[in-house]
Amino acid sequence: MQTRKEKVLAIVLSTAVFAAPFVAAAPAYADPQLEQIQPQKETATAENGEPLSFKERLKAKMAQAEISKMPAGEAYIPGGTQLNVELVTALHSKTARTGDIVRFKMMENLILNDVIVVPAGAEVEGKVTKATSSGFFGRAGKLIFSIDKVRTINGVDIPLEYMGKIQAGSDGGAIAVTAVVSILGGFLMKGKNVSIPAGTKFAAKVKNDTDLKTSLKDLQEAMNPEKPHGVSISIR
Structure with a gap:
């Protein structure tokens, strides 16, 4: 007959044997999303010497x-x-219509490897x-517009998006300009329209890497x- 100590030992061993497959299989039930977002130890640091956050490293x-x-x-x-x-041309919320083209101009040359790609x-x-x-x-006027593209000398459209800010608010990368509503006599008071004068300056950024359809070697040419650019037609 087994002693009390032997019985306890047998129970412990059988429990361990029974549980072993489940313990080994445990990682299969780990949340894959948790594993993906779990920050890993990095040595990357910012200019001030502070460690970069997980979001900064991911970016x-x-x-x-x-x-x-x-x-x-x-x-x-x-x-x-x-x-x-x-x-280039002033905008006014009273006269502007959705879909109207808005004209801007480059304030400086866009230069790549000492070659002007888009002139001022x-x-x-x-x-x-x-x-x-x-x-x-008291309803104020509203004017929202986007900055979309600029064309290079060789005819490639560079996609842009708005980067700066006017007053408060933006709408999905577009500029949102809203006049301030006065609360004095607001019941019948007419709100103000939005007016943006010509010459107003904005910052835009290139939306994504844009292929210029040429090699660095042939960029200057x-x-x-x-050099004529555009549709080329040959007849005989």
């Missing part, structure tokens, strides 16, 4: 992945490149995405302003 890695997608030796404008533009003064295109005239009950 940096995503940026590296974006850059690596471009073929080696290909000329391109990196996403995030800032461009300063100037409004080149047209930058945007559009009105929402325009509401002022009304009674491709961006030669004297």
